[in-house]
Amino acid sequence: xxxxxxxxxxxxxxxxxxxxxxxxxxxxxxxxxxxxxxxxxxxxxxxxxxxxxxxxxxxxxxxxxxxxxxxxxxxxxxxxxxxxxxxxxxxxxxxxxxxxxxxxxxxxxxxxxxxxxxxxxxxxxxxxxxxxxxxxxxxxxxxxxxxxxxxxxxxxxxxxxxxxxxxxxxxxxxxxxxxxxxxxxxxxxxxxxxxxxxxxxxxxxxxxxxxxxxxxxxxxxxxxxxxxxxxxxxxxxxxxxxxxxxxxxxxxxxxxxxxxxxxxxxxxxxxxxxxxxxxxxxxxxxxxxxx
Numbered sequence: 448x449x450x451x452x453x454x455x456x457x458x459x460x461x462x463x464x465x466x467x468x469x470x471x472x473x474x475x476x477x478x479x480x481x482x483x484x485x486x487x488x489x490x491x492x493x494x495x496x497x498x499x500x501x502x503x504x505x506x507x508x509x510x511x512x513x514x515x516x517x518x519x520x521x522x523x524x525x526x527x528x529x530x531x532x533x534x535x536x537x538x539x540x541x542x543x544x545x546x547x548x549x550x551x552x553x554x555x556x557x558x559x560x561x562x563x564x565x566x567x568x569x570x571x572x573x574x575x576x577x578x579x580x581x582x583x584x585x586x587x588x589x590x591x592x593x594x595x596x597x598x599x600x601x602x603x604x605x606x607x608x609x610x611x612x613x614x615x616x617x618x619x620x621x622x623x624x625x626x627x628x629x630x631x632x633x634x635x636x637x638x639x640x641x642x643x644x645x646x647x648x649x650x651x652x653x654x655x656x657x658x659x660x661x662x663x664x665x666x667x668x669x670x671x672x673x674x675x676x677x678x679x680x681x682x683x684x685x686x687x688x689x690x691x692x693x694x695x696x697x698x699x700x701x702x703x704x705x706x707x708x709x710x711x712x713x714x715x716x717x718x719x720x721x722x723x724x725x726x727x728x729x730x731x732x733x734x735x736x737x738x
Contacts, residue, residue, distance in 0.1 A: 448690050450733050451529060451678065452725055453704035455480035456507040457714040461721065466519040468722045470526040472729035473737070476559065478531035478702055479516055482509040486569040494566050494630070495650035496709050503709045513546045520554035528554070529678070531702070532563035532628035532646055536581050537574040540588035540608060544595035544615060551596075551619035559676070561646050562589065563628035582633050583607070589625060589641050596623050626676060630657055639664040644676025644699075654681055658696055678702055685728070687735045703728060 452469040454461070454477075469477050485505055492499030510518075516528045528550075535543065551558045564581055565571065571578045587605040594601035595610075598618030603610040627638035628646035638645035638661065645661055647654065658677070665671050677698045683689030684701035693701060705724035706716055 448694050448698070448736055449475035449700045450684075450729075451476040451478050451700055451702045453478045453531070453680075453702050454721065456504075456509070456708050457716075457721075458718070459508050459510050461718050462510070462515060462519055463522050464718060465721060465725070466523050466526055469725055470523045472726050473733045474526065474725070474729065476527040476529050476700065477519065478529050478561075479512050479519075480509060481512045481530055481533045482507070483534065483537070483565075483570050484573055486567070489567065489569055491567045491569070495648045497651050500709075503711050505711070506713075513550055516550055516558065517553065520550065520557060523557075525557070527557045527559060529559040529626065529646070530561040532561040532626075534565035534570055535562040535588050535592075536585040537565055537570045537576050538588075540591040541595065541610065541613075543588070544592045547592060547623055548596050548615055548617070548619055551623050552617045556619055556621050556623075559624045559626050559644070560592070561626040561628055561678075562592075563634070563646070580606075582637075586637065586641060589627075589637070593622075593625060593641075624676060626678065632660070635661045636664050639670055640668055643674070644678065647677075647679040647681075647702075649680035654679060655696070658698075662697070676700060685732065687732055690732065690736050 452474045454465055466477055489501065493501045512530050512533055519528060547558060547560050564585055568578050584607045587608050591603050591608060591610060594603060595615050596618065598614065600612045600614045602612040624643040626644040626646050627634060627642035628648055630648060630652045647657065678700040679693065679698050680702045681693060683693050684703050690701060
């Protein structure tokens with residue numbers, strides 16, 4: 448089992464020391480949150496809290512995702528980084544491909560590109576992108592990022608994007624895994640058909656039901672025997688026995704954090720307490736699970 452340390456909406460000066468601490472403690476990955484703006488007014492709801500409230504996000508510090516990964520990658524040597532998740536359809540996919548391939552090359556392939564749809568209409572609005580048919584736009588963007596990451600000439604002619612034959616240099620030595628987030632049927636299908644893995648967002652949805660639906664889609668699409676990453680948030684991840692249960696369900700990566708992030712106001716937990724918490728988990732769970 449692989450373990451991902453999750454921390455977000457905290458003091459930006461904490462991220463580099465936390466990345467070093469997570470690597471030293473034996474974590475495989477660190478997740479990186481993505482947020483563009485906070486609108487003063489919005490009718491949107493947050494899909495991964497029980498009441499859909501979004502107010503906990505106001506005044507939270509978010510460093511741009513690729514910038515933060517580059518900074519943490521520069522002070523670590525083995526830790527992987529997984530955007531959780533990058534709001535892909537509001538961004539130009541050619542630019543995302545350049546950013547992702549650059550990060551992969553600079554870090555020696557330590558990027559798993561988690562992507563998803565933004566739940567906020569305002570993200571689309573301020574980026575000048577239509578909200579309508581965002582799923583189809585997302586599919587095309589995934590295809591373009593994957594195609595341009597391969598290193599050779601690639602062209603694409605779709606409903607939303609028209610890319611002439613181009614290539615990017617440098618290209619990563621290995622393909623960048625594209626991990627698709629989301630709980631809806633289209634998101635699960637997108638992960639199964641277009642992705643190299645799925646990222647579970649937590650929240651009130653039943654994990655076993657989501658895994659069952661995902662597996663049925665993969666079987667129907669003839670993908671069941673192919674390598675596939677499954678990243679989940681679960682209370683079972685906090686004990687060795689629970690991790691074993693998740694492993695038996697096909698989970699490859701568990702995402703763990705040590706505070707509740709969905710609260711209004713600043714994160715008041717000091718850096719030393721954060722480091723102590725991630726180290727304690729490594730001693731009591733990671734060491735026992737992975738020896």
